[in-house]
Amino acid sequence: MFTLIHKDKKTKARLGKLATLHGEIETPCFMPVGTQGTVKALSPRELEDSQAQIILSNAYHLFLRPGREVIKKAGGLHNFISWQKPILTDSGGYQIFSLALLRKVNDKGVEFQSHIDGMKHFFTPEEVVEIQKDFGSDIMMPLDECVHYPSGRDQAETAMKRTLDWARRSRKVAKPDHQLLFGIVQGATYEDLRKTCAEELIGMDFDGLAIGGVSVGEPRNLRYNIVQFSSNLLPEDKPRYLMGVGLPQDIIEAVGEGIDMFDCVVPTRYGRNGSAFTSKGKLTIRNSPYIEDFKPLDDECSCYTCRNFSRAYLRHLFNTEEILGLRLVSLHNIHFYLELMRKIRESISQNNFAEFKKEFLAKICA
Numbered sequence: 038m039f040t041l042i043h044k045d046k047k048t049k050a051r052l053g054k055l056a057t058l059h060g061e062i063e064t065p066c067f068m069p070v071g072t073q074g075t076v077k078a079l080s081p082r083e084l085e086d087s088q089a090q091i092i093l094s095n096a097y098h099l100f101l102r103p104g105r106e107v108i109k110k111a112g113g114l115h116n117f118i119s120w121q122k123p124i125l126t127d128s129g130g131y132q133i134f135s136l137a138l139l140r141k142v143n144d145k146g147v148e149f150q151s152h153i154d155g156m157k158h159f160f161t162p163e164e165v166v167e168i169q170k171d172f173g174s175d176i177m178m179p180l181d182e183c184v185h186y187p188s189g190r191d192q193a194e195t196a197m198k199r200t201l202d203w204a205r206r207s208r209k210v211a212k213p214d215h216q217l218l219f220g221i222v223q224g225a226t227y228e229d230l231r232k233t234c235a236e237e238l239i240g241m242d243f244d245g246l247a248i249g250g251v252s253v254g255e256p257r258n259l260r261y262n263i264v265q266f267s268s269n270l271l272p273e274d275k276p277r278y279l280m281g282v283g284l285p286q287d288i289i290e291a292v293g294e295g296i297d298m299f300d301c302v303v304p305t306r307y308g309r310n311g312s313a314f315t316s317k318g319k320l321t322i323r324n325s326p327y328i329e330d331f332k333p334l335d336d337e338c339s340c341y342t343c344r345n346f347s348r349a350y351l352r353h354l355f356n357t358e359e360i361l362g363l364r365l366v367s368l369h370n371i372h373f374y375l376e377l378m379r380k381i382r383e384s385i386s387q388n389n390f391a392e393f394k395k396e397f398l399a400k401i402c403a
Contacts, residue, residue, distance in 0.1 A: 038217065038244055039276045043386055049268070049295035050390045052382055055245075055276050057123040057175040058215040059115065060090070064276060064297035065385075067288070067378045068093040068125060069371055070305070073102070074118040077305045078364045079371065081120045087340070087372045088379070091122060091175075093300045096168050097129020097136075100158075101151050105168055113173030125176035125300075128165045131183050131249075131281070142182065144202060162203035166210040166218070174216060178247065179207035181221045186254035193225035201237050208241050217244035219278060225250055226259060228266055235270035246271050247278040248296075252287075261290055268294045285314060285377060285401060289394050292381055304374050308367030311355045315373070318401045320348075322366060327352040340372035341365075 043052040053064040069076045069084060072095045076084060084092065099108060111117035114124055130147075133140060138150035146161035162180045169177040180203050182196040200223045212218065220243035224230030238246060248267045251260050264279060268291075271277050276297045282288070283301020291299070304314065311323040315335035320327075322334070333343035334351065342351075342365040354362025377397075384393035 039274065041273060045385045045390045046388045047391045048293045048394075050292050050381075050385045051273075051295055051297070052385050053276065053297055055297075057091075057217065059121060059123045059175055062090045062123055063382060065288075065292050065378055065381055066090055066298055067283075067374045068298065068300040069374075070300055070302045071118070071120075072302075073098045074114065076371070078309065078360075078367045079305070081118070083341075083368055084120075084371070085122075087368070087375050089122070089371070089375060091125060092120060093125045093127060094118075094172075094174075095129050095132060096126045096165060096172065096174075096178075097132040099126075099172065100129070100168055101153055105171055109171045113171075115173060123175040124172075126169050126172055126174040126178065127280075128169070128178045128180045129160075130165075130178075130181045133160065134183055142199075144199060146180070146203075162206040163210050166207050166212065170210075170212055170216060176217045176219060176245070177212075178219055179204050179221065181223055181249055183223065183250050183253065184225050186226065188225045190227055190230075193223075193227055194230055196225075197223045197230045197234050201234060204238060204241060204243075208243065219243055219245040219247050219276075221247045221249040221280070222267055222270070223250045226255065226263060231263070231267050232270060235267065239272060243275070245276040245278060245298075247280050247298075249280045251279070252282045252301075257287070260287070264291050264296065265294045268296055271295075283374075285374070286398055288374075288377070289381065289397060292385075293390065293394060304370035305367045308370040309363040311362070311366060313366050313373075314370050314401075316400060322348060322351045322362075323355050324352075334366070334369055335373070338369065338373065338376070340369050342369040342372075 040054045055062040068091050071092045108117050136152040140149040148159045165180040181200040184196045204220050220238035222235045224234050278298035279291050279296045283303040313334045316337040327348040330348040384390045
């Protein structure tokens with residue numbers, strides 16, 4: 038299922054291949070986020086043209102709309118959204134704890150009111166896996182309890198123990214061999230809790246392991262420490278997934294710690310607001326310096342946006358509130374992220390990831 042191909046000689050960065058029913062994924066990889074079955078403003082064809090290998094959707098949101106039965110009758114999520122490459126579905130645990138109204142958590146599961154219409158629902162760990170089985174997800178994530186930063190030790194320990202209990206129950210649900218199930222390491226900022234959680238999950242023999250509960254308000258240096266510590270706990274023969282962390286500098290730091298998989302809404306969210314990631318740093322296309330700037334967003338980029346449109350035109354689109362503007366910048370950002378991952382993989386294969394990282398950070402953080 039996962040093959041470790043090569044390890045960089047100077048860092049912990051690594052190359053791998055993750056086999057799924059809908060294709061192989063070269064790692065390290067970035068998963069564009071299609072929370073509700075669509076990567077916002079982009080079509081599946083545009084994602085394919087950008088060389089996206091896998092996308093992420095959210096079981097919580099899709100359970101609420103259009104509903105489990107609709108997707109099941111459509112022949113699964115791949116058919117419903119017309120995407121025949123791999124899909125990872127998040128359980129929606131984070132969304133339940135951040136979006137749902139009047140949630141009640143106990144050891145059995147989570148009762149919550151939909152943030153859409155206020156209807157009450159109850160998720161058990163078993164039910165969350167069954168929902169994702171109906172979706173036909175290539176990679177499924179179990180229900181977990183995520184705490185925000187800062188959190189007291191007692192709260193973090195309770196959530197970690199509940200996450201482990203739910204993981205055991207999720208692991209016992211019968212599933213087809215081609216559907217993979219990952220475990221999620223929780224424990225907030227407490228190293229001993231994360232160590233306990235990781236060790237217990239490793240013993241359950243999940244198909245892969247994720248680091249959860251980061252990028253929830255903690256300072257960047259603390260985040261890096263958590264990722265470094267947690268990654269060192271995980272076995273080499275399983276894929277390692279860092280959930281929800283997605284600025285380019287955060288990704289490249291985590292790759293150096295041996296992380297294989299990433300997702301984040303940053304590229305499309307920033308794109309919709311007129312912020313573009315480039316090889317020389319981030320720029321805000323709405324700003325006045327671009328009124329008569331006829332260069333592409335990024336001279337080094339080969340995406341459709343940069344091949345055909347100028348900064349001046351993109352600024353015009355945003356300032357006249359034309360939808361095309363947010364589509365073009367979102368498309369550029371996704372291409373930038375996926376091209377960054379390709380360059381990262383190439384640098385690892387040549388054992389010069391450390392040099393690539395130093396050069397990249399010097400440019401984008403200048």
